[in-house]
Amino acid sequence: xxxxxxxxxxxxxxxxxxxxxxxxxxxxxxxxxxxxxxxxxxxxxxxxxxxxxxxxxxxxxxxxxxxxxxxxxxxxxxxxxxxxxxxxxxxxxxxxxxxxxxxxxxxxxxxxxx
Amino acid sequence: xxxxxxxxxxxxxxxxxxxxxxxxxxxxxxxxxxxxxxxxxxxxxxxxxxxxxxxxxxxxxxxxxxxxxxxxxxxxxxxxxxxxxxxxxxxxxxxxxxxxxxxxxxxxxxxxxxxxxxxxxxxxxxxxxxxxxxxxxxxxxxxxxxxxxxxxxxxxxxxxxxxxxxxxxxxxxxxxxxxxxxxxxxxxxxxxxxxxxxxxxxxxxxxxxxxxxxxxxxxxxxxxxxxx
Numbered sequence: 214x215x216x217x218x219x220x221x222x223x224x225x226x227x228x229x230x231x232x233x234x235x236x237x238x239x240x241x242x243x244x245x246x247x248x249x250x251x252x253x254x255x256x257x258x259x260x261x262x263x264x265x266x267x268x269x270x271x272x273x274x275x276x277x278x279x280x281x282x283x284x285x286x287x288x289x290x291x292x293x294x295x296x297x298x299x300x301x302x303x304x305x306x307x308x309x310x311x312x313x314x315x316x317x318x319x320x321x322x323x324x325x326x327x
Numbered sequence: 328x329x330x331x332x333x334x335x336x337x338x339x340x341x342x343x344x345x346x347x348x349x350x351x352x353x354x355x356x357x358x359x360x361x362x363x364x365x366x367x368x369x370x371x372x373x374x375x376x377x378x379x380x381x382x383x384x385x386x387x388x389x390x391x392x393x394x395x396x397x398x399x400x401x402x403x404x405x406x407x408x409x410x411x412x413x414x415x416x417x418x419x420x421x422x423x424x425x426x427x428x429x430x431x432x433x434x435x436x437x438x439x440x441x442x443x444x445x446x447x448x449x450x451x452x453x454x455x456x457x458x459x460x461x462x463x464x465x466x467x468x469x470x471x472x473x474x475x476x477x478x479x480x481x482x483x484x485x486x487x488x489x490x491x492x493x494x495x496x497x498x499x500x501x502x503x504x505x506x507x508x509x510x511x512x513x514x515x516x517x518x519x520x521x522x523x524x525x526x527x528x529x530x531x532x533x534x535x536x537x538x539x540x541x542x543x544x545x546x547x548x549x550x551x552x553x554x555x
Contacts, residue, residue: 235396236395236396236398236529236530237395237396239392242388242391242392243388243389243392243510243511243514244510246388246404246405247384247385247388247389247510249388249405250384250387250388251381251384274396275531276529280391280395281391281395281399281400281401281402281403282391282395282401282402282403282404282406283403285403285406286403286404286405286406288406289403289405289406289409290405307403311400313366313367313400313435314400314402314403314435315435316432316433316434316435317402317406317407317410317433317434317435318403318406320433321406321410
């Protein structure tokens with residue numbers, strides 16, 4: 214019995230060492246978005262889209278929610294490649310998830326529908 | 328008489344050495360942040376005063392992550408950049424000292440982030456960056472948060488092991504291609520600096536936070552890729 218207690222102590226000590234987890238997980242967002250800004254070609258666009266999809270399909274952060282701006286920027290990239298309907302649907306998702314984005318995003322959607 | 332002089336000089340020296348600023352509590356250093364409780368941030372295109380032409384891009388792509396992770400709503404960076412470009416507002420320098428209410432109206436931003444890259448010098452295994460971050464209110468135009476850091480980033484990866492370790496370290500340095508390496512530098516500058524930013528509305532509430540100490544307003548730090 215005592216042995217178990219001794220075993221438990223280091224477990225507790227180690228548990229308290231865990232670094233606190235961020236709110237969101239971003240996959241390889243920094244590199245993908247840098248390449249997209251810099252090259253703005255088909256390859257970097259596809260890489261960025263893949264990254265957005267990875268962020269949306271799996272969240273390891275503590276909030277378990279898609280991070281701010283992801284749906285909207287994904288929508289923007291889709292709009293840029295002529296996918297108006299899918300792009301606007303993503304923009305709508307941003308508003309639904311983050312109502313504070315409405316002022317800005319609703320205007321963008323309106324611009325598309327003109 | 329001579330002794331009095333010595334005494335005077337001595338006290339002056341002691342007092343001078345005391346004037347190095349004592350750390351401030353966040354509630355004092357960032358009072359405006361607690362008063363206004365901003366939730367939504369607009370990222371302005373970084374202002375590049377360094378000689379490195381790409382520094383602007385390194386920073387642009389790395390600002391959203393630390394700010395969102397601190398609990399803020401960050402206005403979608405690509406979409407907002409596009410609109411800023413269309414509205415001829417891409418040069419953030421123009422707005423550094425002007426009223427910001429328009430950014431509140433168009434983007435719904437409570438605060439605007441200006442990033443000024445003062446220096447970006449690289450040598451074989453070092454990148455020396457000097458960067459300033461300024462968060463200004465779109466309601467009052469007041470600076471709510473500002474820090475300026477000189478960050479010396481060591482790009483060589485150190486692995487403490489014999490023969491093979493050294494070889495691995497060499498290979499890693501070679502693999503760290505220029506572009507991605509520099510994105511990493513910018514990312515670490517942002518993460519280090521914003522560590523003391525009061526948290527936004529999506530962060531779990533921490534009632535003790537205002538009593539924590541703010542980081543130095545102007546700082547110098549040595550970092551490497553191990554920093555997270």
